[in-house]
Amino acid sequence: QVQLVESGGGLVQAGGSLTLSCPASGRTFSGHTLGWFRQAPGKEREFVTAISTSGRSTYYADSVKGRFTISRDNAKNTVYLQMNSLKPEDTAVYYCAVQRGLYSIISSRVHEYDDWGQGTQVTVSS
Numbered sequence: 001q002v003q004l005v006e007s008g009g010g011l012v013q014a015g016g017s018l019t020l021s022c023p024a025s026g027r028t029f030s031g032h033t034l035g036w037f038r039q040a041p042g043k044e045r046e047f048v049t050a051i052s053t054s055g056r057s058t059y060y061a062d063s064v065k066g067r068f069t070i071s072r073d074n075a076k077n078t079v080y081l082q083m084n085s086l087k088p089e090d091t092a093v094y095y096c097a098v099q100r101g102l103y104s105i106i107s108s109r110v111h112e113y114d115d116w117g118q119g120t121q122v123t124v125s126s
Helices: none
Strands: 010-013 019-027 034-039 048-051 058-060 068-075 078-083 092-098 113-118 120-125
Touching: 019 034, 019 092, 019 120, 034 068, 034 078, 048 068, 048 078, 058 068, 078 092
Parallel strands: 010 120
Antiparallel strands: 019 078, 034 048, 034 092, 048 058, 068 078, 092 113, 092 120
């Protein structure tokens, strides 16, 4: 069982930046697509971005495209999320997750991710 621990969240003013990190332990995830999701109060968990096993392919939700960047370091078993030009509507708990299956095509569907971190709070003030 892999354990994921997100960090890097916090309070930031609109227009600011944050970088989230998510190291994994328990097993390697180099053969899995990795994703970031978020959940705001009273809303369903939504897809933010995902990255392929090699890191060459990425996919972003329209709401974050051009502002957020996902990356991974397979040697460190870690996935990152660089968030720039943050907006109040980006406020949410952010989760990293491991997609089911080896070398799978990137999916934005929550139910296709098996392993989840505990989440880190990101709050953007206006």
